[in-house]
Amino acid sequence: MIVSDSHNNAVKPKNRIDKLVTEALAIEAESAIEAKKIAYMARAMVMATLPHSKPDGYIFQRKSFDYTLTMKADPQFGLPYGSLPRLILAWMAKEAVTKKSPVLLLGKTFSNFLTSLNLSQSGGKRGDATRLREQMLRLFTTHISCTYRNDKQGVCKGDNFLVARSFELWWDPLKAKNDALLPHSTITLAKDFFDELIKKPIPVDFRVLQALRRSPLQIDIYVWLTYRFFTLKRSTLIAWVHLKNQFGSDYADNAMGLRDFKKNFLKALHIVTVIYQEASVEIYSEGLFLHPSSPHVKPLKKRGLN
Numbered sequence: 001m002i003v004s005d006s007h008n009n010a011v012k013p014k015n016r017i018d019k020l021v022t023e024a025l026a027i028e029a030e031s032a033i034e035a036k037k038i039a040y041m042a043r044a045m046v047m048a049t050l051p052h053s054k055p056d057g058y059i060f061q062r063k064s065f066d067y068t069l070t071m072k073a074d075p076q077f078g079l080p081y082g083s084l085p086r087l088i089l090a091w092m093a094k095e096a097v098t099k100k101s102p103v104l105l106l107g108k109t110f111s112n113f114l115t116s117l118n119l120s121q122s123g124g125k126r127g128d129a130t131r132l133r134e135q136m137l138r139l140f141t142t143h144i145s146c147t148y149r150n151d152k153q154g155v156c157k158g159d160n161f162l163v164a165r166s167f168e169l170w171w172d173p174l175k176a177k178n179d180a181l182l183p184h185s186t187i188t189l190a191k192d193f194f195d196e197l198i199k200k201p202i203p204v205d206f207r208v209l210q211a212l213r214r215s216p217l218q219i220d221i222y223v224w225l226t227y228r229f230f231t232l233k234r235s236t237l238i239a240w241v242h243l244k245n246q247f248g249s250d251y252a253d254n255a256m257g258l259r260d261f262k263k264n265f266l267k268a269l270h271i272v273t274v275i276y277q278e279a280s281v282e283i284y285s286e287g288l289f290l291h292p293s294s295p296h297v298k299p300l301k302k303r304g305l306n
Contacts, residue, residue, distance in 0.1 A: 071142050077142075081216075236289070237289050247261075
């Protein structure tokens with residue numbers, strides 16, 4: 001639920017609302033666990049997120065308070081961006097947590113894998129099949145660094161990892177038919193990434209990620225809110241500048257950039273809360289006030305989420 005103060009009205013976009021309301025009612029009628037649609041995300045990818053649009057270079061950073069996520073791409077593939085890597089990460093985390101194995105099988109056909117992500121079977125340069133393969137190659141070849149630095153405390157610590165230790169993808173959407181694929185496409189998660197997923201997974205509703213897949217910002221806000229509400233003990237104000245650092249690195253570092261980010265963030269936030277109605281958020285000129293709320297997906301075990 002979004003509540004606006006007297007100085008700032010929440011933006012209510014008209015597009016997609018009716019469809020999202022219908023999907024929200026369906027999600028409300030059956031929990032993610034009952035529908036077997038529970039997925040997970042790694043904390044490292046929630047505290048600071050992937051690029052929303054195609055980056056210009058091969059290095060990308062996001063910062064959330066003292067936490068910084070740095071991504072370095074293989075120049076032959078580039079950095080992952082958009083909604084598809086987020087869906088891939090959620091699917092991989094779901095498989096890893098469910099099966100307790102770092103080796104993930106994509107199925108005997110690419111068609112089945114596309115269906116599991118609720119994507120179309122379309123090929124061609126801009127088809128889902130082609131774009132998914134491209135984003136998988138970008139994601140699996142990118143080096144990721146997570147650092148925490150607090151100069152007042154005199155501490156700096158970090159982790160460096162890959163999402164996938166190895167992968168074997170037997171398809172070419174530009175040449176092969178979707179159902180004419182070899183049966184041995186696999187992903188083996190890197191040990192550090194797998195251990196993080198097993199120890200501290202963040203449960204999310206995969207149906208929500210699919211419903212919001214047109215906007216990576218909306219996906220990020222949904223996952224971030226449900227993560228924050230796992231641990232939030234008291235009402236907390238988060239300044240717009242901090243939100244911009246975490247979610248809006250593509251905007252200019254000036255007043256106009258902050259204003260544009262705020263406008264687009266509020267549009268995305270309203271869409272998210274159509275589905276995540278339990279989220280208690282107040283909008284102020286200084287930032288967002290989060291009030292303790294129920295997580296969108298209740299954890300099976302609450303330990304390890306703090």
